[in-house]
Amino acid sequence: MKKEFYRRNLPHYQPIGGTFFVTFNLADAIPKRVLDEWAKEFEIQKKSIQLFSQNFDEDLDKLIKLDFAKRDKYLDAANQGESWLKNDELALVVSESLHFWDKRTIDLFCFCIMSNHVHVVFRLLDNFEVKTPKYLDEVMHSIKRFSAKKCNEVLGKTGQFWQYESYDRLIRNDDERFRIIQYVVNNPVKAGLVIKPFEWKWTYLAESFKNIIG
Structure with a gap:
């Protein structure tokens, strides 16, 4: 199911x-090494939010939006591939x-x-x-x-x-x-x-x- x-x-x-x-x-x-680096950064920041944030959902949503913006900026530059x-x-x-x-x-x-x-x-x-x-x-x-x-x-x-x-x-x-x-x-x-x-x-x-x- x-x-x-x-x-x-x-x-x-x-x-x-x-x-x-x-x-x-x-x-x-996007090269795999870049994706892996971003994934590590995301997890570190997510763990920080889990530990210290008073507004988990809101702060996690902001982090996700920032992560997307970084990816989209990289793609718009079209410097790879x-x-x-x-x-x-x-x-x-x-x-x-x-x-x-x-x-x-x-x-x-x-x-x-x-x-x-x-x-x-x-x-x-x-x-x-x-x-x-x-x-x-x-x-x-x-x-x-x-x-x-x-x-x-x-x-x-x-x-x-x-x-x-x-x-x-x-x-x-x-x-x-x-x-x-x-x-x-x-x-x-x-x-x-x-x-x-x-x-x-x-x-x-x-x-x-x-x-x-x-």
């Missing part, structure tokens, strides 16, 4: 019907992989495909909307497996295409969802690639949000 909570290197909470912000990146975008997603043919594969699951297992709100990573926001459809709801790890496994296979075919290569683990965050309320969607569509602007969000070819925003997200 599938569970709402699972763990690899990071803990993941994945309730059916939940809305998630997910970031996944190419396998070579092949940056395969600069290739429009490969970016299209990823875009189609995300759109394929829209209204099948997820309600797709937005995504942005950068040169070496992808940001996406979606809601897991529940058992009132689909016959067999899928958990987050199942959805991400399907998206990454299909897109990796197709991208490797285009490149004429085999082997790992995506980093195995994705960063995911359960979005708690509408205000947080609004802020995160704004963050996603503005990622190419923040990275200095375009002046306006939708000048970036591989930014998608669902019609239902276009009247409130600028």
